[in-house]
Amino acid sequence: MAYLHHIGTYFLMIAEMFRKPTKWKVMKHLIFKDINDLIISSLGIIAFISFFVGGVITIQTALNISNPLIPKYLVGFATRQSVVLEFAPTFTSIIMAGKVGSFITSSIGTMRVTEQIDALEVMGINSINYLVFPKVIALLFYPFAIAIGMFLGILGGMAACVYGGYATVSDYILGIQTDFDTFHVSYSFIKTFIFAFVLATIPSYHGYYMKGGALEVGKASTTSFVWTSVAIILLNYISTDIMLG
Amino acid sequence: MIEVKDLHKSFGDSHILKGISTTFDKGQTNLIIGQSGSGKTVFLKCLLGLFDYEEGAIAYDGKIFSQLSEDQKRNLRSQIGMVFQGSALFDSMTIAENVMFPLQMFTKMSKSEMQDRTDFVLKRVNLADAHNKMPSEASGGMQKRVAIARAIVNNPKYLFCDEPNSGLDPKTAIVIDNLIQEITKEYQITTVINSHDMNSVMEIGEKIVFLKNGFKEWEGSKDTIFKTDNVAVTDFVYSSNLFKKVRRMYLEENQ
Secondary structure, three states: OHHHHHHHHHHHHHHHHOOOOOOHHHHHHHHHHHHHHHHHHHHHHHHHHHHHHHHHHHHHHHHHOOOOOOOOOHHHHHHHHHHHHHHHHHHHHHHHHHHHHHHHHHHHHHHHHOOHHHHHHHOOOOHHHHHHHHHHHHHHHHHHHHHHHHHHHHHHHHHHHHHHOOOOHHHHHHHHHOOOOHHHHHHHHHHHHHHHHHHHHHHHHHHHOOOOOHHHHHHHHHHHHHHHHHHHHHHHHHHHHHHOO | OEEEEEEEEEEOOEEEEEEEEEEEOOOOEEEEEEOOOOOHHHHHHHHHOOOOOOEEEEEEOOEEHHHOOHHHHHHHHOOEEEEEOOEOOOOOOOHHHHHHHHHHHHOOOOHHHHHHHHHHHHHHOOOOOOOOOOHHHOOHHHHHHHHHHHHHOOOOOEEEEEOOOOOOOHHHHHHHHHHHHHHHHHHOOEEEEEOOOHHHHHHHOOEEEEEEOOEEEEEEOOOHHHHOOOHHHHHHHOOOHHHHHHHHHHHHHOO
């Protein structure tokens, strides 16, 4: 029953988010601030992880191809498929559930504990719209971060390939061009939009409805990370089954 | 003016407010006092519309809050100023931005008009030089004054203060009390203060409502509280030896 209560409250929060919008002049400022806090400030970690994980995928693939009949360009092909289909959209989103999700839960949770949300409500402001809506809009830019992650993952794979001597640059480039299906990129970005919505709303829910003090803010951040990750994994399975199955 | 009629509020099986009726007049400082757990904060949050209640009615200048539409409630709330116990200033904004916030949200003022109004209100609370400080850089007394400035910047009709001088030294506490009273008179606001502080009761209690175990035990003013023979009130208000002496002296002088 508790789970049903949470799910119901979550959907009511989403409905409330679209009611009584905040003045555009103020909202615009909040959206830019959230784009900076949630997207721009995450680019460094996305770039770093993508580049090196792309390299690791390449090394692992190359080391597992022992049969000389298997062409070397397959290393590039495997890296592209892994990065574009799963690593960039899904696993980066789980990392972001930790970074961005914790930030959202703790910042909104702290506002709850210090009565800042009550202050907004007393003033007659729709606090859910004021706090959550700009995050949802800011995370519409999340696919751009994922596109950078895809590019750097494939680039990291190429760097590992060349410096490790696993294949030549031309083999690798041939691999990443082989059997390229543009729908795979569309599939990946559709998933990313879904994950972006989850990344904005589930941590906001845990922050907004938390009760207690500073200790509970920490607990809410952890719970938010767990449930955001669970939602991403489940939605990844469902969306893959619908679009590729 | 705020009228409260037969207000009941429960949390599960726990009946917190048990039929409170009172009136808070315009242009005077109304204090709600009582021991911890007497229902003061719940009462204040019901007045603010943050808590729903099971029975009774709260009317703001004749408009019964529970009968208003959501939009009307939000409009009414935009006429309310609130000073929270912990100030509740927005961490990510400077002091000037905190004060300007209600103007940005509810008025069509130009930037320079908002700036002028913010300057005026910050001067009014003696914080003319604190514009660019962050709330974390301000002392407790300064934070309370910023909270008062934010509460009055949009000319509210109703001002609520939850323990406005808790955690402040006695001198700063009196400054805050006097500031609230001056503003109440100056702008003819209906002010309701939730307080534990007996100095505030004696200083600015033009109307005092004493709550005990969720009931309204007594109501009066700072003058009548000296003469009351209600044991619950005298036990609470004159719990310290100093206040007992003050009361004895007052009664002897006025016999």
